[in-house]
Amino acid sequence: MKLLASLTSPYARKIRVVLMEKRIEVDLVEENVWAADTKVGLHNPLTKVPVLVLDDGTSLYDSRVIAEFLDGISPVTRLISEGGRDRAMVKRLEALGDGITDAGIAIFLERKRDANQQGTDWITRQMGKVESGIAAVARELGDRKFCQGENMNLGDISVACGLLWLEFRMPEIKWRETYPNLRSWVERLEARTSFTETKPPGA
Numbered sequence: 001m002k003l004l005a006s007l008t009s010p011y012a013r014k015i016r017v018v019l020m021e022k023r024i025e026v027d028l029v030e031e032n033v034w035a036a037d038t039k040v041g042l043h044n045p046l047t048k049v050p051v052l053v054l055d056d057g058t059s060l061y062d063s064r065v066i067a068e069f070l071d072g073i074s075p076v077t078r079l080i081s082e083g084g085r086d087r088a089m090v091k092r093l094e095a096l097g098d099g100i101t102d103a104g105i106a107i108f109l110e111r112k113r114d115a116n117q118q119g120t121d122w123i124t125r126q127m128g129k130v131e132s133g134i135a136a137v138a139r140e141l142g143d144r145k146f147c148q149g150e151n152m153n154l155g156d157i158s159v160a161c162g163l164l165w166l167e168f169r170m171p172e173i174k175w176r177e178t179y180p181n182l183r184s185w186v187e188r189l190e191a192r193t194s195f196t197e198t199k200p201p202g203a
């Protein structure tokens with residue numbers, strides 16, 4: 001299997017963390033989706049990373065589909081609870097993490113436009129999602145070690161990859177200072193090899 005990814009993508013990082021936690025080996029193929037000659041569109045009509053290309057050539061996207069697939073092919077370190085409400089809660093937290101990331105990326109891309117073309121209302125709207133999303137995670141975490149239950153799950157990974165990307169690209173959002181419980185939690189995750197090995201270059 002090969003994973004098409006960029007080293008700075010928070011969604012690709014989520015998958016790289018999952019791969020390491022589950023001890024699944026794949027070939028990492030670095031791709032710049034913004035380059036004119038990117039080959040990502042051959043595997044994902046949306047031209048987005050990450051994409052997991054299976055040995056028979058089938059491609060899987062997006063990161064939620066890939067994460068679910070990977071968790072299912074190996075029993076090592078289960079990251080999504082089995083069935084029912086627990087499973088839905090893990091997937092909900094994953095969606096919240098991805099949603100915070102989506103809003104952060106929307107702001108990041110908007111700010112790259114010429115200053116007179118930037119939509120300030122749009123940025124404010126997306127920033128509201130980032131802030132209320134982070135507040136919801138902090139509430140959900142409370143004083144526990146991980147967001148749900150005793151072990152790290154896919155939801156923790158999704159949120160952590162999103163918040164660490166925010167810190168890398170938008171350091172003015174000082175979520176570690178605002179929420180000391182998130183700081184303790186993220187430091188616990190950052191100490192894992194899966195996080196140290198997938199830190200974006202320059203972060």
Ligand SMILES: N[C@@H](CCC(=O)N[C@@H](CS)C(=O)NCC(=O)O)C(=O)O
Pocket residue numbers: 008009010011033046047048049050062063064098
């Ligand atoms: N929902 C997707 C989001 C993937 C995504 O937006 N990836 C970014 C890189 S961080 C990308 O490839 N963007 C290229 C584009 O939007 O054209 C996932 O979870 O995989």
